[in-house]
Amino acid sequence: MQLVIDTATAACSVALIEGDRVIACEKEIVGRGHAEKLLPMVAALPDQGRADSILVDCGPGSFTGIRVGIAAALALGLGWDIPVSGYGSLDIVAASAFRRHSDVSQLTVAFIGGHGELFIQSFSCDRPSLHLTTTTELQSLRPEAAAALVQDSLVVGSAAANLIKVRGWGESEEAWPFADEARFLEKTATTLPATPIYGRLPDAKIPS
Numbered sequence: 001m002q003l004v005i006d007t008a009t010a011a012c013s014v015a016l017i018e019g020d021r022v023i024a025c026e027k028e029i030v031g032r033g034h035a036e037k038l039l040p041m042v043a044a045l046p047d048q049g050r051a052d053s054i055l056v057d058c059g060p061g062s063f064t065g066i067r068v069g070i071a072a073a074l075a076l077g078l079g080w081d082i083p084v085s086g087y088g089s090l091d092i093v094a095a096s097a098f099r100r101h102s103d104v105s106q107l108t109v110a111f112i113g114g115h116g117e118l119f120i121q122s123f124s125c126d127r128p129s130l131h132l133t134t135t136t137e138l139q140s141l142r143p144e145a146a147a148a149l150v151q152d153s154l155v156v157g158s159a160a161a162n163l164i165k166v167r168g169w170g171e172s173e174e175a176w177p178f179a180d181e182a183r184f185l186e187k188t189a190t191t192l193p194a195t196p197i198y199g200r201l202p203d204a205k206i207p208s
Helices: 034-043 063-080 089-100 143-149 160-167 179-184
Strands: 002-006 011-018 021-029 053-057 084-087 106-112 118-126 131-134 139-141 154-156 171-173
Touching (some): 002 034, 011 179, 021 034, 021 179, 084 089, 089 106, 089 118, 089 154, 118 143
Parallel strands (some): 002 053, 106 154
Antiparallel strands (some): 011 021, 106 118, 118 139
């Protein structure tokens, strides 16, 4: 059994999964306030979320949300003496979207980033294996630059509608990373170190 924690975006969710089966899940779009919501959500799970391992969303997304989720995962892992690993927020949204759109083999995930920028990354999917491959690097760009770069017709994520509006063509679908969807990730996508993926350079600069 695995406890999954996802607080990297405006969504806050936890789940207990076993293989491809969801044992229990708690999810909510909270915007802010992940720190107050997260532990009560975990406590509401069967056996207060106790599992054999923990999987946590490492980002990109909200700087604060990412840190809240990882800190909680590491603390619980230490307290329960179980391993903690991570996954990427764009990967989980892509994996879930390809299952909803069985006729799509390429798409782009676009999230709201910091300072008016968008996090974007494109993916392809081999069928029927559902093996995902990233076709572009993760980037943080202004909407105009992102729209000029993205060529996939379908864009999913919290910033999908914004990107499609700026670009003027294609289909958008709002989507968030949710913990129960971690069952769609391939094993290789769930072995990241539990460290933040911020997706852009920090605002603070070291004086030269």
